[in-house]
Amino acid sequence: MLQADAFQRLYPDKYLTKFIEQGVRPDGRPLSLARATSIGLGVVSTADASALVKIGSTTVLAGVKCEVMPAVADAPDEGRLTLQVELAPLCCSSARPGRPSEAAALLTEQLEGLLEGAGVVDRRQLCIDPGKAAWALYVDVYVLDADGSLQDACLLAVLAALSSLQLHAVTLDDAGNIQKAAVPDAGAAAAAAAAAAVPGSPQLRRLSLGCQPVSLTCGVYLGRLLVDPTAEEEALLEAQLTATVDAEGGILGFYKAGGSVTASQQRVQQCVEAAKLRSKEVQGLLQQALDQAAAAAAAAAPS
Amino acid sequence: MAGQREAQSVPWFADERPAEVIADGVRLDGRSLEEFRNVFLKTGVISQASGSAYAEFGHTKVMVGVYGPRQSERRVEYSEQGRINVDVKLASFATRQRGIFGQSPEERELSAGVQAALEAAADLASFPKASADVYVLVLEAGGGELGVAATAAALALADAGIELFDIVVACSVSRVDGCLLLDPSTDESFREQGGLVLALLPTSNEVTQLVSRGRWSGSQLREGLELAMGGCAQLESAARQCLKDAVVAAAAKQRQQQQQAQA
Secondary structure, three states, X not given: OHHHHHHHHHOHHHHHHHHHHOOEOOOOOEOOOOOOEEEEEOOOOOOOEXXXXXXXXXXXXXXXXXXXXXXXXXXXXXXXXXXXXXXXXXXXOOXXXXXXXXXXXXXXXXXXXXXXXXXXXXXXXXXXXXXXXXXXXXXXXXXXXXXXXXXXXXXXXXXXXXXXXXXXXXXXXXXXXXXXXXXXXXXXXXXXXXXXXXXXXXXXXXXXXXXXXXXEEEEEEOOEEEEOXXXXXXXXXXXXXXXXXXXXXXXXXXXXXXXXOOOOHHHXXXXXXXXXXXXXXXXXXXXXXXXXXXXHHHXXXXX | OOOOOOOOOEEOOOOOOOOOOEEOOEEOOOOEOOOOOOEEEEEOOOXXXXXXXXXXXXXXXXXXXXXXXXXXXXXXXXXXXXXXXXXEEEOOOOOOOOOOOOOOHHHHHHHHHHHHHHHOOEOHHHOOOEEEEEEEEEEEOOOOHHHHHHHHHHHHHHHOOOOEXXXXXXXXXXXXXXXXXXXXXXXXXXXXXXXXXXXXXXXXXXEEEEEEEEOOOHHHHHHHHHHHHHHHHHHHHHHHHHHHHHHHHHHHHHHHHHHHHHO
């Protein structure tokens, strides 16, 4: 065993080549298989919504905090969503404490672009009182373990956190202070609960997301496509492609970060097809996690 | 980190902090006065790090990654000894009110506190001129962060194979209305009149760090210390078990790989 370890350290390229030529990956996966993925919702109780996503060893935690802001003059009926990705210094050996790194800023830009371009959150849903007050959502994403395909994991964590977010029902009183909305009488409460589709809690309102983007990163190595590369593989890849698709298979974004080889149209197509398959799998996982969270909330709520 | 505010926004809380934290000798979360929260410890949680640990005490969740010993990043005075460099960060959503951009005073205090608790435990002469970087991220601050972070950081150092004289265990005690509470939650320490944090090397029962806040009488402080010592003893067994489990799991994995290689 030690010999294989030493060989990997000294000749990482040859080590990977030996595997890829046989059509397998160092971790035993076939070339076209993504790593095992898990989604945990509501893991941080101080956040208004949170999601912990693991793709293999890659671990990402996203949390949402809701604050109240005065309405902005040019968009009186809209709230705000601020997103930030941080590569916590504990996630990999190159991350250091202090100013956000370039890699973190790039991830932030990419995710913001995807959310904006796909119209995931309609900001009018964040309105509290038109022209007066609105919700400001702060979505902060922490990468805890950077073992490759970070964008996929970050996007999934943001999507999961936003899907599970429930906004409190509030009103603006005469003094301009935000108050919890008065509890409506029983009949109205039941009607409101049915309308909001959040069983038993008329005081909470879910966001309805305009679309559910899922991205998949593929690497090119020896002319072959490696789905969902690990950090060890990423360091050796000739090129990296990331495709983002929605639940219907429409393409929302494509990103090729340079690399030493060009990607043919066929290669791009292959990556998009893989992303469509992955999207179905991930949507299923997310729905499962949401159902579980709803069941847990229903069990915890006094009936 | 935390995005800079583009325009003013203010926090809004659905619930107020409870005014009373003890009723008939029972605490809000159902614990008795001298009872620990549920403790969960695990090492080897970050694939990229030399050593890592995750600790959960009730709602307080902390993750630690250790890198090195490696060349010191910061320019420091020449030293034959190694250095332990600690950076503690609170996730922006870890606290009741959202965190600020940049390093907060609280984070600076926690970093210095964890560093002080660890320094006496590590054999600094075993990695001369290098530094072990200990990065702590508090995912949720549910009370007693300093103690949880120091305990987890010591486990992560052990996981990284850095030579320690002993592990470090740390816990806090709060005094609320004359009662001493072991391992207080945020609501409890918010209402405290006095508090202390104790970090010690459990084998020799030597204190590496003791911080007290508020006004204490001599006898109260002695009682508080005894309670914290008792808490540390409980933690010690959990911490040792966690390290033992990790070794057993690693050995089992290696054996499995050897069998596969032979087959």
